[in-house]
Amino acid sequence: MAGEPLLKVDGLVKHFPIKKGVLQRTVGAVQAVDGVSFDVRPGETLGVVGESGCGKSTMGRLITRLLEPTGGRVEFEGRDITHLSVGQMRPLRKDVQMIFQDPYSSLNPRHTIGTIVGAPFRLQGVTPVGGVKKAVQEMLERVGLNPEHYNRYPHEFSGGQRQRIGIARALALKPRLVVADEPVSALDVSIQAQVVNLLDDLQDELGLTYVIIAHDLSVIRHVSDRIAVMYLGKIVELADRKPLYETPMHPYTKALLSAVPVPDPKRRAARTSRILLRGDVPSPISPPSGCRFHTRCWKATTVCETTEPPLIELAPAHRVACHHPENAPDQAPADTQPLAGTPAEDQVVHQSE
Amino acid sequence: MSELESEVGRSSVPGPRTGAAGTAGTSAALEGEVFLSVRDLRIHFDTDDGLVRSVDGISFDVRRGRTLGIVGESGSGKSVTSLGIMGLHRSHSARISGEVWLDDDELIASSEDFVRRQRGRKMAMIFQDPLSALHPYFTVGAQITEAYRVHHPVSKKIAKARALDMLDRVGIPEPAKRYSGYPHEFSGGMRQRVMIAMALVNNPELLIADEPTTALDVTVQAQILDLIRDLQKEFGSAVIVITHDLGVVAEIADDLLVMYAGRCVERGTAEQVFEAPQHPYTWGLLGSMPRIDRDQTERLIPVRGTPPSLINVPAGCAFHPRCPHADVPQDDKTRTLRPELREVGSGHFTACHLAQEERTRIWTEEVEPKL
Numbered sequence: 122m123a124g125e126p127l128l129k130v131d132g133l134v135k136h137f138p139i140k141k142g143v144l145q146r147t148v149g150a151v152q153a154v155d156g157v158s159f160d161v162r163p164g165e166t167l168g169v170v171g172e173s174g175c176g177k178s179t180m181g182r183l184i185t186r187l188l189e190p191t192g193g194r195v196e197f198e199g200r201d202i203t204h205l206s207v208g209q210m211r212p213l214r215k216d217v218q219m220i221f222q223d224p225y226s227s228l229n230p231r232h233t234i235g236t237i238v239g240a241p242f243r244l245q246g247v248t249p250v251g252g253v254k255k256a257v258q259e260m261l262e263r264v265g266l267n268p269e270h271y272n273r274y275p276h277e278f279s280g281g282q283r284q285r286i287g288i289a290r291a292l293a294l295k296p297r298l299v300v301a302d303e304p305v306s307a308l309d310v311s312i313q314a315q316v317v318n319l320l321d322d323l324q325d326e327l328g329l330t331y332v333i334i335a336h337d338l339s340v341i342r343h344v345s346d347r348i349a350v351m352y353l354g355k356i357v358e359l360a361d362r363k364p365l366y367e368t369p370m371h372p373y374t375k376a377l378l379s380a381v382p383v384p385d386p387k388r389r390a391a392r393t394s395r396i397l398l399r400g401d402v403p404s405p406i407s408p409p410s411g412c413r414f415h416t417r418c419w420k421a422t423t424v425c426e427t428t429e430p431p432l433i434e435l436a437p438a439h440r441v442a443c444h445h446p447e448n449a450p451d452q453a454p455a456d457t458q459p460l461a462g463t464p465a466e467d468q469v470v471h472q473s474e
Numbered sequence: 475m476s477e478l479e480s481e482v483g484r485s486s487v488p489g490p491r492t493g494a495a496g497t498a499g500t501s502a503a504l505e506g507e508v509f510l511s512v513r514d515l516r517i518h519f520d521t522d523d524g525l526v527r528s529v530d531g532i533s534f535d536v537r538r539g540r541t542l543g544i545v546g547e548s549g550s551g552k553s554v555t556s557l558g559i560m561g562l563h564r565s566h567s568a569r570i571s572g573e574v575w576l577d578d579d580e581l582i583a584s585s586e587d588f589v590r591r592q593r594g595r596k597m598a599m600i601f602q603d604p605l606s607a608l609h610p611y612f613t614v615g616a617q618i619t620e621a622y623r624v625h626h627p628v629s630k631k632i633a634k635a636r637a638l639d640m641l642d643r644v645g646i647p648e649p650a651k652r653y654s655g656y657p658h659e660f661s662g663g664m665r666q667r668v669m670i671a672m673a674l675v676n677n678p679e680l681l682i683a684d685e686p687t688t689a690l691d692v693t694v695q696a697q698i699l700d701l702i703r704d705l706q707k708e709f710g711s712a713v714i715v716i717t718h719d720l721g722v723v724a725e726i727a728d729d730l731l732v733m734y735a736g737r738c739v740e741r742g743t744a745e746q747v748f749e750a751p752q753h754p755y756t757w758g759l760l761g762s763m764p765r766i767d768r769d770q771t772e773r774l775i776p777v778r779g780t781p782p783s784l785i786n787v788p789a790g791c792a793f794h795p796r797c798p799h800a801d802v803p804q805d806d807k808t809r810t811l812r813p814e815l816r817e818v819g820s821g822h823f824t825a826c827h828l829a830q831e832e833r834t835r836i837w838t839e840e841v842e843p844k845l
């Protein structure tokens with residue numbers, strides 16, 4: 122999958138100003154996305170994972186240009202789209218689509234399914250061969266819905282079916298890039314699997330490129346070719362699926378993976394180590410200095426508090442932002458002084474009895 | 475034969491026990507004893523659209539020192555089951571039948587007042603959303619202190635000391651400082667801890683946790699599951715953890731009950747249900763689940779269709795419209811006759827018409843190789 126990236130993101134920043142008082146003075150900013158860079162290659166699925174509030178959705182809305190970036194650059198097929206106006210973006214909407222998390226609120230309850238899925242044609246002024254209705258019905262069938270339900274309303278459908286409607290709408294114009302924000306997290310397991318398989322089939326049939334955002338590491342492992350791990354507005358690790366899950370380099374990735382419950386009771390007895398992180402994710406309004414993970418990291422040393430580690434390639438196609446990575450040479454071997462308050466490793470790694 | 479009859483006289487111990495040592499405290503000697511025994515519990519609601527059969531004949535036991543996991547998809551009746559045990563459905567339009575034995579007392583037939591006195595003291599519950607259990611206008615400390623004083627005639631000072639101790643136990647840093655904080659000042663994980671502290675302040679012998687970690691991030695989920703496990707070990711309580719996440723039950727449950735459409739379709743130890751699952755719906759859940767522990771590139775194997783409405787539960791086996799094996803049992807009884815729970819291994823039950831040889835063949839030849 123070499124060649125030109127479909128999407129190129131460089132140093133992307135989004136700060137939401139915090140306003141206070143009658144004068145609405147700006148008193149600070151939520152640093153929702155704070156300098157992220159990555160490429161998305163044609164035909165691949167890039168997974169984006171991280172805990173609540175780390176900036177995944179904001180990043181998704183920036184690259185689909187539903188939000189205006191505060192800084193950085195977004196290129197789609199070599200064209201700078203960072204600051205295109207709504208009107209300038211319109212022709213590109215055909216190629217860049219988004220699927221949303223909540224199948225309940227993302228569909229207009231007063232519109233029929235036919236109107237909802239047909240909307241992109243009207244907005245783009247595209248008349249498909251055979252007419253809009255026929256194209257919509259084909260799309261409904263493709264996502265596993267009954268084409269005869271064309272005239273029904275969203276409330277007549279279950280959550281899984283509504284998510285299919287959202288997918289049909291996003292794919293109606295055969296976009297090049299689809300950004301899906303938590304496409305299955307509101308769904309039950311059995312329905313989740315149906316939608317995951319559907320996304321998979323449609324990717325093959327239509328040659329789609331996906332950016333799939335999710336907090337569920339099992340879902341991300343299943344759907345992604347490459348994965349970006351985010352923490353407090355930054356990408357801390359970016360690698361192919363296998364190395365990311367088998368030899369993670371960033372301590373946060375490692376902790377995240379070790380925290381996922383494994384659906385196998387035998388493993389519980391055999392489990393020797395689980396990294397228990399202290400506390401919660403700090404506020405993105407005043408993120409920690411240096412490495413943003415240093416307040417929870419068991420490997421943190423003095424350099425981690427003062428110097429932000431750059432996201433660099435420490436193995437082929439495996440980028441990580443850490444001074445003391447796992448599964449890779451130490452980037453600051455001279456710095457061995459643990460940060461005050463950092464628990465010793467044996468306190469962090471929970472030994473089961 | 476009803477499920478109730480089919481189980482009485484088996485290994486489980488329904489009804490009041492005799493000879494049990496007193497009720498105070500939970501000593502190691504009592505560990506392993508049945509503390510909660512639910513028999514043929516039915517909870518139906520009268521609604522404008524019709525009768526909702528939220529819970530439709532469920533039986534299980536929970537032992538002291540053990541954790542029962544209840545899994546099922548949304549709307550399968552998990553929460554209604556737990557609220558029914560806690561006696562929180564009484565004032566509604568609910569029709570409740572069956573038996574809920576808590577220690578030596580049957581609760582369904584008991585007075586509301588009696589059940590209320592058990593609540594908080596003998597049995598306590600934690601919810602998915604801590605804000606629904608915490609009052610926004612009172613400090614967390616005052617709420618925990620009050621929860622203690624409801625059941626213990628002690629001075630405020632003693633109760634406060636107890637509350638501080640609980641906050642410390644559940645891992646709230648600097649409890650003395652956080653004592654006078656309000657719920658909204660706590661993060662999601664911290665609120666969950668506060669609610670656990672409140673639920674456990676009276677040393678309940680039964681703790682029901684309904685989706686305790688569903689709203690939490692995975693790193694915080696791990697902390698909370700560890701906390702529940704540690705506290706259970708310390709107090710030897712009986713615990714029910716309700717979740718839709720098979721990973722969470724595998725992590726924490728000793729025994730497992732799989733619910734579908736208000737009914738129990740499979741029940742056994744966690745090992746039995748994960749190693750040798752018996753019910754086609756359980757197979758469906760396992761096939762639907764992406765695995766964190768494998769580099770799985772194959773397609774998932776979803777269950778077709780969607781869960782039924784509990785107003786129109788399909789006749790016969792409620793799972794039959796979605797079951798790929800519905801045509802295997804002869805006589806079409808799958809569509810007409812409700813399958814009762816049958817014991818298929820020691821303490822391992824399933825409700826399915828498939829003959830045992832057939833079931834074993836399908837599992838080993840068709841299902842397991844694809845998982």
Ligand SMILES: Nc1ncnc2c1ncn2[C@@H]1O[C@H](COP(=O)(O)OP(=O)(O)OP(=O)(O)O)[C@@H](O)[C@H]1O
Pocket residue numbers: 137151152153171172173174175176177178179180336405
């Ligand atoms: N319009 C906005 N105004 C102010 N702050 C915002 C806005 N949108 C998002 N934020 C903040 O930016 C941060 C990142 O939010 P975002 O929605 O991108 O997180 P996320 O990773 O998608 O989280 P989740 O997993 O909960 O969906 C959060 O702190 C959020 O509260």
Ligand SMILES: Nc1ncnc2c1ncn2[C@@H]1O[C@H](COP(=O)(O)OP(=O)(O)O)[C@@H](O)[C@H]1O
Pocket residue numbers: 519520521526527528546547548549550551552553554555566784
């Ligand atoms: N008070 C009520 N009145 C009517 N129906 C109810 C009531 N409470 C729950 N139900 C219905 O009972 C079924 C089971 O609900 P619940 O136990 O909450 O499911 P879950 O397994 O997701 O916890 C659902 O169909 C729900 O709509």
Ligand code: SF4
Pocket residue numbers: 371372373412413414415416418419420421422425430442443444445446
């Ligand atoms: S840079 Fe330091 S604090 Fe950050 S993840 Fe690496 S070791 Fe931990």
Ligand code: SF4
Pocket residue numbers: 753754755791792793794795797798799800801802803808813825826827828
């Ligand atoms: S009883 Fe029939 S329909 Fe129900 S699970 Fe068994 S085989 Fe499937």
Ligand SMILES: [Mg+2]
Pocket residue numbers: 177178179302
């Ligand atoms: Mg989001």
Ligand SMILES: [Mg+2]
Pocket residue numbers: 552553554684685
């Ligand atoms: Mg529930």
